[in-house]
Amino acid sequence: MTVILVPAHVPAFRTLESTPARALTFATDLRAVTVGVKDVQGWAEGIAAPAWQGDTAAAHDHAATRFARRLDNAEAALDRAVTAADRFEARLTILSSLRLRLEEERRAVNGDATTLRADVTASGSAATEAEIAVLQRRGERLMTRATTVIAEIEEWVRRYDDTEADFIAALAGVDTLVEGRLAAEDPGRVDVGPLVERFDSLRGDPERLNAWWLSLTRAQRAALSTEIPHRVGNANGIPARDRDEANRAALTSDLDYWAQRDGDSQLSGEERSAAENAAHIQEQIDEYRAELDPLTGRELLHLLVYAPGSHSGDGAVAIAFGDPDKADHVSVNVPGLTSETSSTDGNLDKTHDLHRAALDEDNGSVSSIYWLDYDAPSGNPIKPWEIPDLGGVALTVKADAGGERFADFIDGLRGSDEGDRAHLTAIGHSYGSTAVGHGLQDGAEVDDAILIGSPGQPESTAASLTDADVWVGSKDHDPVSLLGSGDRGGVGALGHDPAADDFGGVRFETGDGSLRIEDLLGNHTSYFEDESLDNMAHVVADNDHLVTEQPHRGEDGGGHLTLSELLAASTGASVLDGVGTAGEWLWEHSVLGGIL
Amino acid sequence: MAVTLDVPFEVLRTAKIKWDEAADELDGNWRRLHKSSIAGFSAEVTAAVEAFREPWVDEIKVAGERAQAHSDEIVLFGQRVWLADADQAERVRALLPWAHSDAGIAGQP
Amino acid sequence: MVVLAGCSAGGDTEDRSRFEALEQEALDVVDGVLHDIAGETDMAFEAGTRATSICGESYAPRGVKLRVFARFAAPAEMATDDAMAATGEALTGDGWELDPQPRERIVLATREDLEIRFDFAGVVQVHITAGCIETSDGVAREIGDRPTKDLDWADG
Known part of the structure; x- marks a missing residue:
């Protein structure tokens, strides 16, 4: 009798009950609590009796000292719990990835077993010896695969049990007040003071900061992240994942604190503005909370910059889809005029669209970042020289300052990059393209730069701007893109038109946009769509050969209207189109008349 | 009596302001810990997690209430502090930075 | 692109109605074919959201974008290729037109103004979106500012 071994179906194995995403949510709560307790304890410690001064009885009578000492026990317990939660989450992340692979293999083995069983049945008694031999070999290979996956699953279950057990034990070690006191008195407790000093001395040097940070123990990193969360979260060179955790802790802690202050009607104007910005950021996190990075099982979104009170109250924020330290391709897009934390929503959606489009290029992993950590002026993008924020100062001042910050951020990404050097693309839209241009002048180390709807660049050629490849998206009916000085003039207040032939960039296809006057600003705000988005995705994913081009302004086939001509022509086009609301629109936007 | x-x-x-801020912060903290996502x-x-949370929620809550009581102890009227008697003056003094721990109290019996 | 034009109060009402009809259509997809696919492939629903945002910038919102998102555990027993094939079949049967696959493990389909996208990378993540739904600026800001909501998922 011929025997063909076919493995029984490998049964489903335990689900990952404690997921990385859930652990992150818990750890964020715990970190936020620790941030607050440390904040208060630090203040109380500052007014308490120094350990070396005063007799013990007098210090004991000092209520502030007693308060500080007792709160220190809570702080020590929380520190231990945060470290445990951090480790728990990291181990779950590894287990999550592993589980996906094992689950895939398990289902594949089962599917192949079903197929083999059917083939054996179908072959029946008429099968030749050769056919039987083939079936036997398939069965043997399948048995080996099944045995392997079963063993790996058993190992996975053991590791998962260990992970939970370690976390449970760590929490159980500090779940009484006495254990908190013992943790506070533990000679091995992290002394965070010297760490903070060292941290501050290394800020501004992302590579050295990154190397030092990675040399710390998990407990040291956790202690720093809750001691100075804003500084850790916003420090260039700190790994993206740690920035995200520190910033989420700071955000949560801030929101809790401001909610209490608001409840007592004690919020100052500045605090209220910062609290509103923080709430906007929290809304964005909530919007994308459910979306996971398939590679890690963690949330797709990473909060890389969180400074809700900065830039004259506009706030600063940077959010990444995907982990930029691990991605093969990283893009950073910088928005333009009127951008502030409260306008993150739409811009983040565009970044998400780009992320997905770049992933679909199927050329490696991608992280796409929205970066707004500069003081973007407020005002009408067609009349940048009348923007109140600028107050008569040179137009380029804020772009220059923004460019410097942008270059620092890029340095940070380079500093925390893991594995092979990432392919990095800078994207600037509108005034943000001018800021990016200044960043390129400052030596921002990117491989590609995409300038869309640019009102001007600080250099007259791409080659003098940067060593990176420069790509330009300019719709001829985008009035802002006609502001730069070029072959037919241009205001030039913000510099040179990068779409001009003599600039030397590659002008990719975007279409011209509608000529109706009520659509002109729409043309300026629609680069993250259609062929323009496709082309940006090609560049971001390093598929340059797929980019479709359109003629530069000033070269054959690159004829275009000047800004004045565009406004005149578009007004006519609207009337010809019979758009009844054109008059109303022009009235509302009569500011346009000022530039004719 | 003066x-x-x-x-x-x-x-x-x-x-007074700092104790009040501490109370607000700790109040937010114990609530956050209490409802931390599990x-x-x-x-x-x-x-x-629940066994860990329970004592520390209570401890932080108590600390917050104590901070609020400390803030309330310092009663200000216009540009003056209201002190009922020497005992209260000592209590208030114990809430100030250690540098003021030997500040004089006048009007004591 | 879904084109809607008009600035009058009547236009605003039409814009709003058009958006809400499309949003309802997306939610019907969730209650309909997405439930069917989840049942057939034995994928357990884990989380979901529905959100809106403006298409352009604050000074030129142009219209509104809709994003419905749902995440599922991987199919319990079905191999990924089989689950993708079952998904494609169910979508076709529901009147969707399958688009070319942009990369492995993606199932992409369109039906009139809606696009649905399944990403079978371990967990299964599904996006239902519409391009920019053009509206008046006022309606765009109003709808774009709506808070994100959790997606209702009725088991059964």
């Missing part, structure tokens, strides 16, 4: 504490008014005012954890992990 009981005075030999400390600049600004020190007292700042101390959704989806296994029963064993959930039990461990």
Whole structure:
């Protein structure tokens, strides 16, 4: 009798009950609590009796000292719990990835077993010896695969049990007040003071900061992240994942604190503005909370910059889809005029669209970042020289300052990059393209730069701007893109038109946009769509050969209207189109008349 | 009766504000810890988290209430601090930075 | 692109109605074919959201974008290729037109103004979106500012 071994179906194995995403949510709560307790304890410690001064009885009578000492026990317990939660989450992340692979293999083995069983049945008694031999070999290979996956699953279950057990034990070690006191008195407790000093001395040097940070123990990193969360979260060179955790802790802690202050009607104007910005950021996190990075099982979104009170109250924020330290391709897009934390929503959606489009290029992993950590002026993008924020100062001042910050951020990404050097693309839209241009002048180390709807660049050629490849998206009916000085003039207040032939960039296809006057600003705000988005995705994913081009302004086939001509022509086009609301629109936007 | 504490008014005012801020912060903290997300954890992990949370929620809550009581102890009227008697003056003094721990109290019997 | 034009109060009402009809259509997809696919492939629903945002910038919102998102655990027993094939079949049967696959493990389909996208990378993540739904600026800001909501998922 011929025997063909076919493995029984490998049964489903335990689900990952404690997921990385859930652990992150818990750890964020715990970190936020620790941030607050440390904040208060630090203040109380500052007014308490120094350990070396005063007799013990007098210090004991000092209520502030007693308060500080007792709160220190809570702080020590929380520190231990945060470290445990951090480790728990990291181990779950590894287990999550592993589980996906094992689950895939398990289902594949089962599917192949079903197929083999059917083939054996179908072959029946008429099968030749050769056919039987083939079936036997398939069965043997399948048995080996099944045995392997079963063993790996058993190992996975053991590791998962260990992970939970370690976390449970760590929490159980500090779940009484006495254990908190013992943790506070533990000679091995992290002394965070010297760490903070060292941290501050290394800020501004992302590579050295990154190397030092990675040399710390998990407990040291956790202690720093809750001691100075804003500084850790916003420090260039700190790994993206740690920035995200520190910033989420700071955000949560801030929101809790401001909610209490608001409840007592004690919020100052500045605090209220910062609290509103923080709430906007929290809304964005909530919007994308459910979306996971398939590679890690963690949330797709990473909060890389969180400074809700900065830039004259506009706030600063940077959010990444995907982990930029691990991605093969990283893009950073910088928005333009009127951008502030409260306008993150739409811009983040565009970044998400780009992320997905770049992933679909199927050329490696991608992280796409929205970066707004500069003081973007407020005002009408067609009349940048009348923007109140600028107050008569040179137009380029804020772009220059923004460019410097942008270059620092890029340095940070380079500093925390893991594995092979990432392919990095800078994207600037509108005034943000001018800021990016200044960043390129400052030596921002990117491989590609995409300038869309640019009102001007600080250099007259791409080659003098940067060593990176420069790509330009300019719709001829985008009035802002006609502001730069070029072959037919241009205001030039913000510099040179990068779409001009003599600039030397590659002008990719975007279409011209509608000529109706009520659509002109729409043309300026629609680069993250259609062929323009496709082309940006090609560049971001390093598929340059797929980019479709359109003629530069000033070269054959690159004829275009000047800004004045565009406004005149578009007004006519609207009337010809019979758009009844054109008059109303022009009235509302009569500011346009000022530039004719 | 006139009981005075030999400390600049600004020190007292700042101390009251800081204790009040500490109370607000700790109030937010214990609430956050109390409702910290344990959704989806296994029963064993959930039990461990709850066992950890319980004493520290209470401890932070008590600390917050104490901070609020300390702030309330420093009663200000206009540009003056109200001190009922020497006992209260000592209590207020114990809430100030250690540098003022030997500040004089006048009007004592 | 879904084109809607008009600035009058009547236009605003039409814009709003058009958006809400499309949003309802997306939610019907969730209650309909997405439930069917989840049942057939034995994928457990884990989380979901529905959100809106403006298409352009604050000074030129142009219209509104809709994003419905749902995440599922991987199919319990079905191999990924089989689950993708079952998904494609169910979508076709529901009147969707399958688009070319942009990369492995993606199922992409369109039906009139809606696009649905399944990403079978371990967990299964599904996006239902519409391009920019053009509206008046006022309606765009109003709808774009709506808070994100959790997606209702009725088991059964």
